[in-house]
Each structure stands twice: as structure tokens, then as C-alpha cells.
Amino acid sequence: MKIVGIVGSNADFSYNRLLLDFIAKKFNKLIDVEVLDIADVPMFNQSDDQTNSDVIQDLNKKILGADGVIIATPEYNHSIPSALQSVLEWLSFKIHPLDGKPVMIVGASYDVQGSSRSQLHLRQILDAPGVNAVVMPGNEFLLGEVHKAFDKEKNLKDKETTQFLESCIKKFIRFINVVNVMHSPDGMKDLSSTEDLYATGFIDTTIKDINMLDDDWVEQAANKTNAVDGNTYVKLNRGILTVDQINYFLDSMPAELTFADSNNQFLYYNYKYEAEDMLAARRPEQVGYPLAECHPDRAYSSVAWVIQQLRTGKEDVVRTHVPTHGPDKFVVHSYQAVRNGEGNYLGINEYVRDIKPIIDWYLEQTGQQLTGGGVDAVSGATSKVDSVSGATVKNN
Amino acid sequence: MKNFVGIVGTNSDSSTNRQLLQFIQKHFAGKANMEVCEIKDLPSFNKPKDREPPVEVQKLSDKIMEADGVIISTPEYNHSVPAVLKSTLEWLSYTTQPLIDKPVMITGASYGRLGSSRSQAHLRQMLDAPELKARIMPSSEFLLGYSLQAFDENGDLKNQSKIEELEGIFNDFIQFVDITNQLVSAKSVHKKQAQRFSWEDH
Numbered sequence: 230m231k232i233v234g235i236v237g238s239n240a241d242f243s244y245n246r247l248l249l250d251f252i253a254k255k256f257n258k259l260i261d262v263e264v265l266d267i268a269d270v271p272m273f274n275q276s277d278d279q280t281n282s283d284v285i286q287d288l289n290k291k292i293l294g295a296d297g298v299i300i301a302t303p304e305y306n307h308s309i310p311s312a313l314q315s316v317l318e319w320l321s322f323k324i325h326p327l328d329g330k331p332v333m334i335v336g337a338s339y340d341v342q343g344s345s346r347s348q349l350h351l352r353q354i355l356d357a358p359g360v361n362a363v364v365m366p367g368n369e370f371l372l373g374e375v376h377k378a379f380d381k382e383k384n385l386k387d388k389e390t391t392q393f394l395e396s397c398i399k400k401f402i403r404f405i406n407v408v409n410v411m412h413s414p415d416g417m418k419d420l421s422s423t424e425d426l427y428a429t430g431f432i433d434t435t436i437k438d439i440n441m442l443d444d445d446w447v448e449q450a451a452n453k454t455n456a457v458d459g460n461t462y463v464k465l466n467r468g469i470l471t472v473d474q475i476n477y478f479l480d481s482m483p484a485e486l487t488f489a490d491s492n493n494q495f496l497y498y499n500y501k502y503e504a505e506d507m508l509a510a511r512r513p514e515q516v517g518y519p520l521a522e523c524h525p526d527r528a529y530s531s532v533a534w535v536i537q538q539l540r541t542g543k544e545d546v547v548r549t550h551v552p553t554h555g556p557d558k559f560v561v562h563s564y565q566a567v568r569n570g571e572g573n574y575l576g577i578n579e580y581v582r583d584i585k586p587i588i589d590w591y592l593e594q595t596g597q598q599l600t601g602g603g604v605d606a607v608s609g610a611t612s613k614v615d616s617v618s619g620a621t622v623k624n625n
Numbered sequence: 626m627k628n629f630v631g632i633v634g635t636n637s638d639s640s641t642n643r644q645l646l647q648f649i650q651k652h653f654a655g656k657a658n659m660e661v662c663e664i665k666d667l668p669s670f671n672k673p674k675d676r677e678p679p680v681e682v683q684k685l686s687d688k689i690m691e692a693d694g695v696i697i698s699t700p701e702y703n704h705s706v707p708a709v710l711k712s713t714l715e716w717l718s719y720t721t722q723p724l725i726d727k728p729v730m731i732t733g734a735s736y737g738r739l740g741s742s743r744s745q746a747h748l749r750q751m752l753d754a755p756e757l758k759a760r761i762m763p764s765s766e767f768l769l770g771y772s773l774q775a776f777d778e779n780g781d782l783k784n785q786s787k788i789e790e791l792e793g794i795f796n797d798f799i800q801f802v803d804i805t806n807q808l809v810s811a812k813s814v815h816k817k818q819a820q821r822f823s824w825e826d827h
């Protein structure tokens with residue numbers, strides 16, 4: 230997700246710039262932030278139109294091309310600084326790049342109140358008809374006493390503050406999706422908001438207090454839960470195997486297996502091949518990721534739709550064929566609902582396989598042939614997902 | 626006779642707020658001397674390390690220091706105060722701080738019906754900040770809506786009841802200036818305290 234961060238200060242040294250740089254660095258797996266300075270933007274003057282100057286056009290293009298904007302504002306005399314005000318005047322005079330754009334406000338100031346007043350002003354300003362941005366409600370991120378807030382590495386010192394900031398960023402990502410749905414033309418429904426693809430909630434089995442995006446999530450989670458491994462026996466329904474045996478058994482399955490729980494967190498895959506040798510690439514460090522991180526933005530709507538079919542019980546399995554592997558492979562992705570004895574949805578078992586060897590073998594054994602263009606038999610099963618992905622074209 | 630400074634809150638070549646201040650200057654010439662001051666040639670504020678005002682800022686600041694009271698007339702840009710007026714206040718708060726305890730009256734003109742009510746509310750909050758600390762006349766708003774149609778060819782307000790409203794407020798302001806200046810000289814200690822306030826060294 231592409232985000233533009235606007236530094237609301239033109240000071241040579243700015244804490245608000247530090248804050249945006251920190252957001253860009255700390256959450257680079259969630260969002261891709263480009264931090265923009267406004268020091269070179271001239272003072273707005275309606276009698277001296279400089280809309281076509283490079284600085285303003287540059288801001289304009291970058292904002293237009295972004296999924297969302299984060300504005301970091303200091304507080305000057307209980308309001309936003311003139312430098313930021315001037316930028317917003319240029320961006321509401323002859324051009325209106327913020328129109329309909331999802332915006333999140335953060336702010337750092339000297340006072341303990343941490344820019345609370347200027348943030349309120351900024352909200353009202355962004356709401357003016359010439360600007361017409363869509364500002365995320367609630368979730369004020371105020372960084373007060375900012376001169377004490379950062380350590381030498383330019384990281385926020387306080388853990389809880391960082392956690393709160395992370396929750397704000399995650400909400401902003403969801404907010405952007407909601408705004409996109411709101412603005413999509415009728416019939417082009419974006420369903421991504423129907424599922425919490427960022428796994429911001431938790432379920433009974435969620436292993437808490439470990440960053441889902443950490444590369445060694447598995448090791449940390451194993452430590453935390455004292456997970457067994459090796460030749461320890463595990464009792465199953467129905468049988469007893471060692472952990473090693475379970476691993477070898479799952480590795481021998483003729484499919485790439487992936488398990489994501491009902492919180493939409495990716496918990497397991499039968500890691501046997503490296504990503505480049507797989508039909509659906511997975512990397513060891515991705516385990517633990519929320520599903521949003523395993524897919525490109527444009528797939529969110531389809532992913533959410535598939536999970537909804539399984540979660541609501543409409544389907545037990547949804548299949549799609551992926552033709553991009555060429556004519557020698559019939560690659561099918563199956564999304565199978567995992568349910569407990571009562572039928573409650575526990576997660577998704579995605580198994581990916583090339584079914585051509587089986588079809589070839591079967592045809593040979595039975596002396597039959599594929600007719601009517603060859604692969605119809607397979608593509609017939611894919612209409613469901615196709616009908617969704619066709620409906621997810623976003624209007625950007 | 627009082628000496629006032631009127632500040633045109635915009636850098637626009639044509640401005641109904643400028644017209645309004647010019648009208649006030651003319652209409653109340655018997656009650657007060659008012660100099661209409663421009664802010665369009667002030668440099669943009671950018672937090673200089675030395676906290677020194679540029680000459681233009683110093684000039685404006687001196688005039689404010691000298692004056693018995695200040696009238697600021699603000700347009701409304703995006704529901705707030707134009708950047709150029711904000712920049713002026715930033716200079717004044719960051720360098721010379723001439724507005725501390727200065728009686729201030731706010732007026733405003735806008736093209737639409739609301740007559741800059743939202744930007745006046747913002748301006749009030751700003752003038753209340755610790756480095757500005759102006760004495761804003763309470764419960765008085767002079768809002769001039771549909772400002773493009775408000776003046777005749779002599780630069781006079783066309784609407785008689787608007788003129789009466791302005792006269793009422795202006796008379797109040799003259800009294801407010803007297804009361805405030807008495808109060809302030811009684812508490813000149815307070816003034817010194819406020820002048821020492823700075824966001825960055827506490």
C-alpha cells in the first residue's frame with residue numbers, strides 16, 4: 230500500500246519529520262511510506278498563482294498516486310503551522326488532489342497536549358469543501374513532550390506508544406479499504422473489508438505478544454509455547470506419531486499445504502521446496518504473517534470473498550485454476566474449510582497441486598481422452614472465483 | 626483619540642477584508658486614528674535559530690507596540706485563517722511578542738453567507754496561545770458575509786444595519802481598550818512572565 234507522509238513543518242530540524250521517518254521504517258512491512266517535505270513550497274497567494282510550479286505539481290502527483298496520506302502536524306500557536314496551511318491552500322485552489330483521499334493525522338509537539346489543538350484545526354481544514362479529504366475518525370496520535378520522545382537511533386522510546394501507533398496504522402489500512410469501497414462505482418464491489426486480513430483480532434489459539442511480521446516468528450512462538458518437536462510423541466485422532474513423523478508425512482503429501490487460522494493468520498506450510506520451486510511461492514519467514522501480507526493489495530477482495538464463503542458455511546471448498554504455469558501443468562488451488570466437530574470454522578487449508586499427472590495417468594489407464602479443447606473439465610470448476618476477481622477492479 | 630493598527634489578513638491584491646478595514650478607518654476617523662497595515666511583504670515564517678525578526682516584522686511589531694489596540698480582519702481559507710496571517714502571528718510570537726496583553730478586535734469578510742465565522746473562531750484560539758496572549762474582546766463577532774456585494778463604489782458598506790452593528794462593536798472596543806489597559810498596567814508583572822514563556826525551553 231502506497232502512502233505519502235507530509236511533514237507539516239518547514240523547520241530545518243523537525244520532530245514531525247522524525248515521527249514520519251520512524252513510521253516509514255518501523256512499519257515498512259505494513260505500508261510503503263514516502264516522506265515529503267514542504268519547506269520549498271511558496272507562501273500561498275491567490276494573486277500569484279504558482280499551481281504549475283514543480284514543487285506543487287510534484288506534491289499533486291504523489292498524492293494522486295497514493296492510496297492514502299499521513300499528515301504529521303506540529304502545533305504553532307494552537308493551530309497548524311502556516312507552512313502546512315499554505316500547502317493545503319495550494320492544494321485546494323486550482324487543483325484538488327486530496328479530494329476523497331483517505332487521510333490520517335498524527336502530530337508531535339512540545340506541550341504535553343501534543344498538538345491536540347492543531348489536530349482539531351487540521352481536521353476542520355481537511356473537511357472544507359475545497360480540500361474534501363476523508364479523514365480517519367478517532368485514533369488521535371498525539372506525541373507530547375516530543376523533545377524527550379526519541380532515542381539516539383531515532384526510535385520512539387516508549388513501547389506502549391509504539392504499539393498504539395501500530396494499532397492506528399493498522400486501522401488506517403482498513404480505513405483506506407473502506408473508503409475505497411465507498412468510492413467504488415456500483416457493481417464493482419471491493420469486498421476486502423469483509424475480512425480482517427490484517428489479523429488484528431485474536432482467537433483462543435493466537436500466540437500473543439510476538440510481532441507477526443518478525444522473520445523468526447516461528448522460533449519465538451515455539452519458545453513462548455514450549456512447543457514440542459523431534460521424536461516427542463503426539464496423540465492424534467486417530468493414532469500416535471512423533472513430530473518428525475508428522476512432518477515427513479505432511480511433506481510427502483502430493484500438494485503444497487498451507488494452514489491459516491480463523492483469525493486470518495498464516496500458521497503453517499509443508500516447507501519442502503524453496504519459493505522459486507513452488508507452484509504457489511511461500512517463504513519460511515512469512516509464517517506468522519497476517520494474510521494481507523501474503524497477497525498483493527489487488528487480491529484482497531478475492532481473498533476476503535473466498536474466506537467468507539468458507540466462514541459463513543456457504544461452501545466447504547472453493548477452487549481456482551491458475552493458468553500462468555503454461556499448458557504442461559494443470560495447477561489448481563483448493564481452499565478447504567477446516568472445521569471442528571460442531572462445524573465451526575477454524576481456518577483454511579489451502580492445497581495447491583498440479584493435477585495433470587493424475588489426469589494423464591487416469592486417461593492412460595482407462596483409454597479415454599480429453600475432448601472439447603482439452604482443459605474445459607478443469608476450468609469449469611473455477612467460475613466462482615473468476616466471477617469475483619472480475620468484480621474487484623478498483624477505480625484508481 | 627485612540628491609535629489603532631488594522632491588519633489586513635491576506636496577501637491578495639484585491640481583498641474585501643482590506644476594503645472593510647479601509648471603511649472602518651474612514652467611518653470612525655473622529656474616534657480613532659487607524660493605520661491599515663499590510664502583511665503581504667513579510668517573509669514566510671521558518672523558525673530562525675537566532676529568534677531575530679526580519680525588518681518588515683520588526684516594523685509591524687513596533688507599530689503594534691505603539692498602538693492602543695489592534696483590529697485584525699481575516700478572510701476564511703478552508704475553514705481557517707489564511708497561511709499568510711498565520712505566518713505573521715508566528716513571527717510575532719516567536720520573536721518580538723508585541724501582542725501580549727494588547728487589546729484586539731477581530732473582524733472578517735467572506736464571499737459566502739457565513740462571513741468567516743470559522744476562521745474567526747480559529748483566530749481567537751490562536752491569539753490565546755501563550756506566546757501571543759492578546760486580550761481579545763469577548764463576545765463580539767463582526768461577520769461580513771457576501772462580501773463581494775457588500776460595498777458601494779465609494780467603498781462604504783451598503784447595508785445600514787450592518788453599519789450600526791459595526792458602530793456598536795467599535796464603541797465597545799474603545800471602552801474595552803481602556804479597561805484592558807488599566808488592568809494590564811496594574812498587572813505588569815504578569816506581562817513579564819508571559820514574555821518569558823517559550824515552548825522550547827521548558
Ligand SMILES: Cc1cc2nc3c(=O)[nH]c(=O)nc-3n(C[C@@H](O)[C@@H](O)[C@H](O)COP(=O)(O)O)c2cc1C
Nearest residue numbers: 318357640641642700701702703704734735736737
Ligand atoms: C484556498 C481558498 C480556500 C477558501 N476557503 C474558503 C472557506 O473555507 N470559506 C469561505 O467562506 N471562503 C473561502 N474561500 C473564499 C475566500 O477567499 C473568501 O471568502 C475570503 O474570505 C474573502 O476575503 P478577501 O476578500 O479579503 O480576500 C477560499 C478561498 C481560497 C483561495
Ligand SMILES: Cc1cc2nc3c(=O)[nH]c(=O)nc-3n(C[C@H](O)[C@H](O)[C@H](O)COP(=O)(O)O)c2cc1C
Nearest residue numbers: 238240243244245303304305306307338339340824
Ligand atoms: C511560532 C511557534 C509557536 C508554537 N506554538 C506551540 C503551541 O501552541 N503548542 C505547542 O505544543 N508547541 C508550540 N510550539 C513548539 C512546537 O511544538 C515545537 O517547535 C515543535 O518542535 C514543532 O514541531 P517540529 O519539530 O516538527 O517542527 C511553537 C513553536 C513555534 C516556533
